[in-house]
Amino acid sequence: MRSAAHAAVYDRLRKQPLWKLLAAGDAHVIIGLLQAHLFNTERRLPASVFYERLERDLEELRAQGADMPQTARAYAAAWLASGWLERTLPPGATEEQYELSAAAESAIRFVSGMQQRRTTATESRLAVVIEQLVKLAEETDANRETRLAALLEEKRRIEAEIERISKAETVPTLDESQALERAREIISLADELIGDFRRVRTEFEQLNRDLRSRIMSEEESRGAVLEALFADVDLISESNAGRTFNAFWRLLTDPVQSAGLDDALEQVLTRDFSRKLDQQERQFLRRVTGILLDQGGEVHDVMQSFARSLKHFVQSREFLEQRRLARLLVDAQRAAQAVKDSVKPYEGLPYELTLTSSSIRSLSQWQLYDPTLNRIDGSVRRADDLDIDLEEVGELVAQSEIDFTTLKRNIRAVLENLSQTSIAGVMQQYPAEQGLGSVVGYIALGTRHGEVTTLEEEVAWQGTDDKQRHARIPAIYFTRERVHELV
Secondary structure, X not given: OOHHHHHHHHHXXXXXXXXXXXXXXXXXXXXXXXXXXXXXXXXXXXXXXXHXXXXXXXXHHHHOOOOOOOOHHHHHHHXXXXXXXXXXXOOOOOOOEEEEOHHHHHHHHHHHHHOOOOOOOOHHHHHHHHHHHXXXXXXXXXXXXXXXXXXXXXXXXXXXXXXXXXXXXXXXXXXXXXXXXXXXXXXXXXXXXXXXXXXXXXXXXXXXXXXXXXXXXXXXXXXXXXXXXHOOOOHHHHOHHHXXXXXXXXXXXOHHHHHHHHHHHHHHHHOHHHHHOOHXXXXXXXXXXXXXXXXXXXXXXXXXXXXXXXXXXXXXOHHHHHHHHHHHHHHHHHHHHHHOOOOOOOOOXXXXXXXXXXXXXXXHHOOOOOHHHHOOOOOOOOOOOOOOOHHHHHHHHHOOOOOHHXXXXXXXXXXXXXXXXXXXXXXXXXXXXXXXXXXXXXXXXXXXXXXXXXXXXXXXXXXXXXXXXXXXXXXXXXXXXHHHHHO
16 A cells, blocks of 8 residues: 555544544543543443533642633533543433543553553463464364364373373462463453443444435435345344354353353462452452453343334334435425525525424412422431342452452361361351451352351451451351362
């Protein structure tokens, strides 16, 4: 491609929201505000909450000398018009909500990635390239002999590895620096994958608009689209983006794959090297499965919603009225073009347009404002007890720094002499070193590797203030038959 062609392509890209955001004079402020409110923690905020938080940050920036003269609402409207924000009204919501556009998310990932230290070519990235290239070559090879030779060679390699590990005194593992490098590469890839969901959503929105436009305009394509929709064909799911996403969604929601991913994440977070990851990286690894499912589920719902609305648009014959309006607009434009040279813009026309007006009511229908109706009740009442189940306890535990390795070792030690034991039994021999954290950790392990009963038992531990504390918890039993799960 010649330089002129490159320049033409980049000229088109320069007009896109992503480039315009990066090239803005106050891009550092805009990206910082958008990242703080709609990227790092929450991805969607009600309009009132977004305005309030944004206004608070703007006041702080002005105090530091930044030139930000407009209000939060004005900036939000400008960013919405520039394509950096999107505003929606989800079903059941009481007010509009703001979220980042796909272009803004890409800009934030690009800029934030510039400050992260990473060598130009890491071993893990090279290993991924080599592994995928070799796999591609093998799986596209139709020669039976070479495929069998490759499989036999892989079999010999695995057998040699098994023999080497079985004879070794210690199992060889990656050193700490290599393990950290691969963990951070996985985090980077997963974060990019989450960003892909937003772009897929944008593709579906554009596809929905394109299909409706085709129904309204071209006769040939309109006939094909209508015929497919009347034949109950889901054009959104059958598109390239739809088929790609459906394949990804099936893989993500596969029970075997999901269970394998959860187990692998739990094992990685118990390794010694994972303690060298910073808090944000550890939190991301703990929540990555839930984030992927939430983001993927949202895209899946959007895709299904667009498919249903498009089918309803056609089957209800609503498109006929829309098409009639489109024809009227085209006819009006043609008529205006035909008389533009003979009729002056300031020349009066023999036509009167009746304007709408507000309704008039009698003063007797007005009601005086009563300030007591909006009086806030200042009384204080005791809050209701929270209903929390074991699954929610497990989710809270996944976000803490509980020493599960020690807890598992304690349970295995007790089960060496007993066929089964409860949490209270374990704590009688091994006091809770982390106080309530140890109790919660035992409950989390019990829900996964023990037998939960409808009974209750009492446990006791000494807090960091040297005070004795007691609690009643579900009676959960660990058995010797499942002790292998606690390795």
